[in-house]
Amino acid sequence: MTSVLYDAPGPKAKRRNVIFSVVFFVLLALLLWWVWQVMDDKGQLRWALWKPFTTSEAWTTYLLPGLANTLKAAALSMVIALPLGAVLGIARMSDHRWVRVPAGAVVEFFRAIPVLLLMLFANEFYVRYIEIPSASRPLYAVVTGLVLYNASVLAEVVRAGILSLPKGQTEAAQAIGLRKGQTMSSILLPQAVTAMLPAIVSQLVVIVKDTALGGVMLGFTELLSERSTLAANYANVIPSFIVVAVIFIVLNFILTSFASWLEGRLRRSKRSTGAVLGAEEVDELNAAEIGTPRGTKAADGT
DSSP states (O other): OOSSSBBBBOOOHHHHHHHHHHHHHHHHHHHHHHHHHHHHTTTTTTTHHHHGGGHHHHHIIIIIIHHHHHHHHHHHHHHHHHHHHHHHHHHTTTTTTHHHHHHHHHHHHHHHHHHHHHHHHHHHHHHHHSSOOOTHHHHHHHHHHHHHHHHHHHHHHHHHHHHSHHHHHHHHHHHOOOHHHHIIIIIIIHHHHHHHHHHHHHHHHHHHHHHHHHHHHSSSOHHHHHHHHHHHHTTOHHHHHHHHHHHHHHHHHHHHHHHHHHHHHHHHHOOOOOOOOOHHHHHHHHHHHHOTTTOOOOOTTO
């Protein structure tokens, strides 16, 4: 049996795949065992290093406030970058040159600059030209850098998603007299959302992780910077790194799981957009099609 993408594996290929899988898991187990042994030899598995994470002080004083700032910066960046990226992506496809060219220049400019450099520029700009309290300035700088960079990347995601749709969609909308704005908002964007969703979620995960750059360079009190303070107080550098890494993994897993659920829901809604009809409504439709009154039967008794 064959598939559109590949030939179904035969008996030899199945045995080979099983062997490769067993070898992979054995090597993975050996790697984990080696890491465990190295940490044990270096004294990183001592209970005294992990005990702080079982107390409320480490969480309420360091980790949870840092996590709250990470989520705050990420949420603000997402809320601003998503619509801004959609506007820039649509503007890049405009028929008007005076709209298309500046939008393309903005996207290419900010997409080419490292996000850390954007944060540093934003911080210096706020220091010199805008009156912002010093306590809030790192948050503003982090959000500004994340928005400028990720909005530019999301603009390309939106543009690619819309261009991936068949041209017949646009031609059909034009045939029934829809303007370009109506075609974009009512026909193209709703269909492109499902195709764009995996790339959009990947960029949102990048936003969550890049908030750590502000803690390293700008003194923004996010999760990773609070980890360094915790490690300095409890002398547990490696365990604190592991705990913070697990927190980031859980955050991104929740985000991607929600996106997968939303994508599946959107696909199901597109497959079943019709109303559910009862038996009486079906009889009425059948009667209307064959031209007989409701409740009567055809001459042949069917």
